[in-house]
Amino acid sequence: MVVDNLMQWFESWTLWEAGSPLLFLIVVVIAGVPIFLLMAVNALVAVYAELKISAFMQDRVGPMGQGPGLHAGKWGLLQTVADALKLLLKEDIIPTLADRKLFIIAPFIIFVTPFIALAALPFNQNLLIADLNIGVFYILAVGSISVIGIIMAGWSSNNKWSLYGAMRSAAQIVSYEIPVALSIVSVIMLTGTLSMQGIISYQDGTTLGILPNWILFNNPFSFIAFFIFFISGVAEVNRTPFDIPEAESELVAGFHTEYSGMRWAFFFLSEYANMLIISGVAAVAFLGGWHSPIPGFLESPGWSLFWFISKVGMLIFIMMWFRWTFPRLRVDQLMNICWKVLLPLALLNIFGVGLWGLFVA
Amino acid sequence: MGIVHGDEMVLNIGPQHPSTHGVLRLKVHTDGEIVSKITPYIGYLHRCFEKHCENLTYEQVIPFTDRCDYISSMNNNFGYVVTVEELMDIHVSEKVEHIRVIMAELNRIASHLLALGTFGMDVGAFTPFLYMFRDRENILDLFEMTCGARLLYNYMWIGGLSHDLPVGFVEKTYEFLDYFEPKIKENDDLLMYNKIFIERTADVGVLPPEVAISYGVTGPNLRGSGVQWDLRKDEQYSIYDRFDFEIPVGTGQMGTVGDCWDRYWVRTQEMKESIGIVRQALKQLPTEGDVQELVPKKIRPPKGSIYKRTESPRGDLGFYIISDGKPTPVRVKLRSPAFTALSALSAIAEGWMISDVIAILGSLDIVLGEIDR
Numbered sequence: 001m002v003v004d005n006l007m008q009w010f011e012s013w014t015l016w017e018a019g020s021p022l023l024f025l026i027v028v029v030i031a032g033v034p035i036f037l038l039m040a041v042n043a044l045v046a047v048y049a050e051l052k053i054s055a056f057m058q059d060r061v062g063p064m065g066q067g068p069g070l071h072a073g074k075w076g077l078l079q080t081v082a083d084a085l086k087l088l089l090k091e092d093i094i095p096t097l098a099d100r101k102l103f104i105i106a107p108f109i110i111f112v113t114p115f116i117a118l119a120a121l122p123f124n125q126n127l128l129i130a131d132l133n134i135g136v137f138y139i140l141a142v143g144s145i146s147v148i149g150i151i152m153a154g155w156s157s158n159n160k161w162s163l164y165g166a167m168r169s170a171a172q173i174v175s176y177e178i179p180v181a182l183s184i185v186s187v188i189m190l191t192g193t194l195s196m197q198g199i200i201s202y203q204d205g206t207t208l209g210i211l212p213n214w215i216l217f218n219n220p221f222s223f224i225a226f227f228i229f230f231i232s233g234v235a236e237v238n239r240t241p242f243d244i245p246e247a248e249s250e251l252v253a254g255f256h257t258e259y260s261g262m263r264w265a266f267f268f269l270s271e272y273a274n275m276l277i278i279s280g281v282a283a284v285a286f287l288g289g290w291h292s293p294i295p296g297f298l299e300s301p302g303w304s305l306f307w308f309i310s311k312v313g314m315l316i317f318i319m320m321w322f323r324w325t326f327p328r329l330r331v332d333q334l335m336n337i338c339w340k341v342l343l344p345l346a347l348l349n350i351f352g353v354g355l356w357g358l359f360v361a
Numbered sequence: 362m363g364i365v366h367g368d369e370m371v372l373n374i375g376p377q378h379p380s381t382h383g384v385l386r387l388k389v390h391t392d393g394e395i396v397s398k399i400t401p402y403i404g405y406l407h408r409c410f411e412k413h414c415e416n417l418t419y420e421q422v423i424p425f426t427d428r429c430d431y432i433s434s435m436n437n438n439f440g441y442v443v444t445v446e447e448l449m450d451i452h453v454s455e456k457v458e459h460i461r462v463i464m465a466e467l468n469r470i471a472s473h474l475l476a477l478g479t480f481g482m483d484v485g486a487f488t489p490f491l492y493m494f495r496d497r498e499n500i501l502d503l504f505e506m507t508c509g510a511r512l513l514y515n516y517m518w519i520g521g522l523s524h525d526l527p528v529g530f531v532e533k534t535y536e537f538l539d540y541f542e543p544k545i546k547e548n549d550d551l552l553m554y555n556k557i558f559i560e561r562t563a564d565v566g567v568l569p570p571e572v573a574i575s576y577g578v579t580g581p582n583l584r585g586s587g588v589q590w591d592l593r594k595d596e597q598y599s600i601y602d603r604f605d606f607e608i609p610v611g612t613g614q615m616g617t618v619g620d621c622w623d624r625y626w627v628r629t630q631e632m633k634e635s636i637g638i639v640r641q642a643l644k645q646l647p648t649e650g651d652v653q654e655l656v657p658k659k660i661r662p663p664k665g666s667i668y669k670r671t672e673s674p675r676g677d678l679g680f681y682i683i684s685d686g687k688p689t690p691v692r693v694k695l696r697s698p699a700f701t702a703l704s705a706l707s708a709i710a711e712g713w714m715i716s717d718v719i720a721i722l723g724s725l726d727i728v729l730g731e732i733d734r
């Protein structure tokens with residue numbers, strides 16, 4: 001969308017011929033800037049939210065810097081900005097025995113994954129970098145690239161804890177991708193399209209008289225599919241109770257034990273960006289994307305953006321709620337849940353959605 | 362097809378590690394995630410406690426006992442002064458006995474709160490830890506009100522106490538107990554009965570009673586294995602015979618008797634019993650009397666030796682003291698309950714996964730200050 005509009009706009013006043021590769025490159029770079037800003041702002045806001053939410057859940061007040069200046073600001077509002085500045089200024093340490101090249105590349109690979117995935121996430125009717133006809137598939141596919149980065153980080157650090165974290169993470173992310181993908185399959189069976197905007201426009205209108213026509217409420221099987229998707233999604237972004245790759249009480253800090261400063265910040269940025277993406281896909285695929293919860297009410301592009309961000313924010317809040325409530329699973333229990341519970345359930349679910357489509361709908 | 366065995370990896374857990382409860386180093390041989398051999402290395406906190414004691418007068422030893430098990434200093438003071446008093450044949454007043462019991466039981470609650478909170482953190486639950494520390498804070502406030510210190514009290518003296526109870530202490534303690542009793546249930550609902558926590562701890566790190574006894578494991582760890590052994594009842598000291606309390610033992614509610622969950626459960630039940638003891642002691646507490654009237658001017662126990670043990674929050678805390686009639690002891694030996702608990706770690710944790718080893722270590726509730734002395 002944004003890319004197409006930019007292309008047209010450039011073509012309208014420049015001498016470039018339509019579809020020039022150079023023009024395309026320029027447009028893509030320009031379109032990448034807001035994604036980068038979005039990731040940075042998302043991390044700042046989400047970290048602040050995490051600090052405050054955890055504080056309220058734990059009977060604390062959280063960051064409460066007072067006054068202006070390089071303090072943390074009123075109610076600690078500038079805490080995450082100060083943290084970001086600190087990370088920028090920190091000494092960059094690379095262990096002597098680390099594999100330097102891989103050690104340096106790994107954070108970039110992990111950072112690039114959510115960066116390119118965000119290009120296909122629609123924020124409202126128009127705010128979308130590119131409406132790919134394989135949108136959902138694309139997001140899930142690029143999501144798995146981060147495993148490579150994590151393994152590189154764990155291996156190159158030359159640290160046993162990092163290696164353990166990387167191995168656990170590889171097993172976990174690869175396993176949980178399957179239930180994620182299978183639960184999305186049941187959505188695609190209903191909508192008949194892989195395009196994100198296509199999935200959202202399928203969810204227009206009402207169902208059962210009053211409920212919005214979200215896929216969540218479409219049939220009992222898609223209702224279950226949402227929970228399979230969300231649980232597996234939490235596992236895929238390494239959040240508690242599935243945070244075994246970076247379990248601080250066991251593995252010190254998992255695969256990023258040896259990273260510090262800005263390199264570490266890349267891991268952090270991408271963790272929160274991944275949360276945004278998983279919540280975003282859940283909102284698009286099951287909760288009607290940017291549609292208003294009351295069909296036909298406040299559906300202008302501005303309000304659509306608001307609805308989408310609220311849905312994503314709600315899901316991110318639930319992830320944080322998990323984190324500050326649950327203990328952590330053990331690595332074999334994690335695998336059991338994936339392969340023995342979620343995967344068979346997701347398969348049955350696909351079958352159920354198919355039967356429902358044939359006989360009931 | 363057999364199980365494929367790869368090369369073993371040697372992993373150092375500690376001395377700098379988030380979950381070693383002090384400065385402990387575990388040398389762990391791992392095959393993938395499975396731990397095949399555990400060797401604990403201790404001594405990083407060694408401060409020559411026993412050698413120091415040989416050069417100090419009897420009353421100067423008391424602050425050093427604070428620093429052994431720094432989580433439950435009151436109980437360490439208690440064990441030491443009771444031993445010396447028996448050697449010197451001093452019988453302290455009713456008031457002193459009651460205050461000592463109140464302090465020891467409050468410290469037991471504080472110690473168990475810390476043990477349970479850090480155990481929860483070891484299995485990844487951060488919030489219960491802070492809830493328990495919030496409640497523990499109130500106990501420390503009570504101690505601060507009484508003797509000015511929040512961690513290392515030096516409160517119990519041979520023949521008496523350093524301070525009488527301050528004005529308002531009894532009311533504040535009642536207030537705390539009323540506040541704290543419902544909180545136990547809140548914490549239990551949050552952590553102990555959480556499905557994930559049960560999955561992580563039930564049937565894990567089972568310490569069978571015969572293994573526990575042969576390793577000399579005592580305290581909540583032994584009671585978690587279903588053995589009813591509590592020195593407050595079995596080797597009665599001070600005035601514990603006057604109070605009505607139960608000794609909770611592990612029953613394997615969620616799995617096997619003696620698993621990590623049972624050890625957790627026993628501690629929660631002991632906190633409830635301690636609340637009962639404090640309530641009874643507060644009710645019977647005599648108001649009259651000087652807490653220092655029996656403190657001897659010169660402490661010179663007669664020639665001889667004594668071994669006496671008391672129930673600290675971690676188990677049998679024994680003091681062996683040899684006296685030659687001079688103001689300094691010839692020998693003071695501390696029998697540490699945490700040391701024996703740690704010695705059983707390799708017996709029960711081998712064959713489990715790394716995550717379980719951390720959980721088992723957390724469930725044993727060791728304090729390195731006492732192990733290394």
